[in-house]
Amino acid sequence: MNGTTFLGMPAFPRAARDALGDAQLRRNLAEATRTIRDKRDEAVGELPDWEELREAGRALKEHTLLHLDRYLLQFEEQVTAAGGTVHWARDSAEANRIVADLVKRTGRNEVVKVKSMATQETGLNTALEQAGIRAYETDLAELIVQLGQDRPSHILVPAIHRNRAEIREIFRREMGTRAAGDGLGDAGALGDDPQELAEAARRHLREKFLRAEVGICGANFLVAETGTVVVAESEGNGRMCLSLPQTLICLAGIEKVVPRWQDLEVFLQLLPRSSTGERMNPYTSTWTGTADQDGPREFHVVLLDGGRTATLADPIGRQALNCIRCSACLNVCPVYERVGGHAYGSVYPGPIGAILGPQLRGTASPVDRSLPYASTLCGACYEVCPVKINIPEVLVHLRARVVDGKRRRPLPGPERLAMAAARWTLSSPRRLAGAQRMAAAAARLVRHNGRIRRMPGPLAGWTDARDLPAPAPESFRTWWRRTHP
C-alpha cells in the first residue's frame, strides 16, 4: 500500500462540482490564496538571483535523484555514527508498523507530532490509533483539522478551507467538552480573532508538550554528508516536539536527501519565500543524531519508499520528486483556487498532487486516473515552482499513460470511438462539410444562450464537466460561398 486516497472519494470532476457549489469554501480559498500569492511575489521579488537559485535547486535535486542509493547510504552511515538509527520502509504499511513498534518500545501510548506530509501520506495517525497510541497534532492548522475530524486541503495550511468563525466553532466544541484536564475551561467564551484562537491552541497544547516523552516529525531535508535532519516551521510546536521528548522518530520520504550541508544555502532560501512568502520562516531546526545534554536521547529515522522508486523509474515523471512541499503551485492554480484541496482526493492536492498522487499510487483508482486532467495546463505552477518542476509536461505525460491504460481494454470506450469517427470525418472535406451542416442543425435544438450544457447519449461525458459552445449556424466556407458569389 503506497498511501491511499481518501476513503470513498469520487473522481475529480464530481468532487470539483460539489466543491464549486460551496460558496463559503470559494470565498475562504479566494481570500487566503490571494493573500499568500501577494506575499510570495514580494518575497521572491526581493532576490535578484531568484532564477539562479531555482536552477541550482533543480540541478541539485536532479543530481541527487540520479545517485539516490549512494546518498541514502551515506546519510544512513552518518546518522548511525552520530548515535541515531535508520530504518527502511518499502510502503506506508511498513513505515507505520516500524513507527508504532518504536513507540510501543518506549512504553508510552501518547505522541506529539510535528506537521508532516509523509505521516499524512502513510495515514500514520490511524495506524497508531489501531495500535492503541494517541497522536496529538500540534501544528495549528493540523490541530484544526484533527479536532474538526476533517481532512487536510492544503500542503502548508491544511485548514485553509476554514475561516475564523468556523475555527472558533471547532475549538469551542472540541476544547470546551474536554475542558476539565486541558486547561481551557473558558473555551465557551472564545472569540474569533486569530490572535485569540492561537492563544487557545497554545494553552490547549502546553501541558502535552511539557509532559511528552515521544515526538514524531517529518523532514524538510536530510543531509547525506553529515546525517543532519532539517525541519522548518513557524509556531515553535516543532521545536517543542524535536527538543523536549526523550525519543524522537522522523518519518521521511527517500527523496528528501540532499548531498551536502552547503546545499541548504539554496533550499533555505527557496523554501520559505515560496512557501509562506517570508524571507525566512520563524524557526528552522537542524540536528545530527543525538546530542549530549540537549534534546532526545534516542533518535530514529524511517526512510519511506512508498511509490517513490516507481516514480523515479519514469524519466519524465521523476521530476515530481524534486518537490520540496512549498505549496506555491497550489496558491497560483486557477483550478485549486476554485475547488480547494479536498476535490483532489488525497493529502497532496493542487498541481503537484495531480502529478505526485497518480505516480506514487499508480493509476488504478478513478481518482488517480482523473487527476492528470484536473488542470487547464496554464503553466502558472511551473513558473512559480522553486525547483522548476515542469508540471504541465508531467500532466500531459500522465494523461497519455491513462489513455494507454484504457487502450489495453478489449472493448473500445466512447472516447476512442469518437476519435475514430473524428479521423474519418476530418480526413475528407466533403464529410466535414456534411458534419458541420448536421451539427448546426442539431445545435438549434439543444443550444441555450449560445452554449450547450448537456450532450445526449455517450457524448454526455464531454459536457459532464464543461459547457460546449454551440456550433455556428453555418460554417465559414458556407458563409464565404453565400456572401461572395
Added chain:
Amino acid sequence: MTASFPSAAREEVLARIRRAVGDSSAVEQRYAQVPRGYRNAGGAQRPGEACSPQTVALFLERLADYGASARLVDATAAPSAIAEALTGRGADTVVVPHGFPEPWRAGLAGVRVLGDDPPVGLDALDAVDGVLTTAATGVAATGTFVLDGGPGQGRRALTLVPDYHLCVIPADRIVRSVPDAMALLDPVRPLTFVSGPSATSDIEMKRVEGVHGPRTLEVLVVATEPPLADHRPIDDPAES
C-alpha cells in the same frame, strides 16, 4: 549507539533505486557541475565585511519587520541596555546560560538569575519570566539569528519554553546572507534558526505573532569597535 542492520526492506529499496536510475558512479564530478550562479555561493564573505554598518542596519530592519524589537547599542552601554530591556518586560527571574559574556552580566544586579547548572526542570522553565542569551550568527538579509548551543546560548529548551527571549549579539557575528551563515555553522551541533517571534499564518493566512515559542523577542546588537580583521562568529569574545 545502536547500529543499524541490513534489512530486507533496505536491500529492496536500494535495488529498486538502482533499477530505476542505473549505476551511481562519477558522483563527485557530476556534483561539481551543479550551477551555482546565485549570490555568495559557498559563503563568499570577506573578513571585516561582517561589521559593515549597512549589514547591521539591514539586520535590525528585517528583525523589526518580523515583529522583533531590535536595536544597536555601544559596547559600554550594553549592560544598562540589557537591564532596561529586562525591567521593561517585568522580567524578575531570568535564565542565563553558562558562558554568557561576563561584561554584559553587570546589568543583571536587580534580577534573579538561574544558570542552567544543574539543568532547570521544564516546569520551572515554564515559570520563569524570560531567557537571556547570545547567538552564534546573525543573517542580515533574512533577519535571522542562529543558536548553536555554544557559550551563552544553552540547550534548545531554554530559548523555547520561556515566553520572552532577549538575545544579545556582537555586531561582528552578523553576516549578509544565508550562504555566508551556512559556511560558518557547524552541523554537528543542534542548530535553531530564529527569525522573529513564533508565528502562524494558519488562520486565513493572516500572520499572528506568538504561538508556542517565545511570544516576545527582543534583540540587542552590540557594536564592535574597531571592526575585527577576521570574523570569528562562533568564538565567544568574552572567553577569547
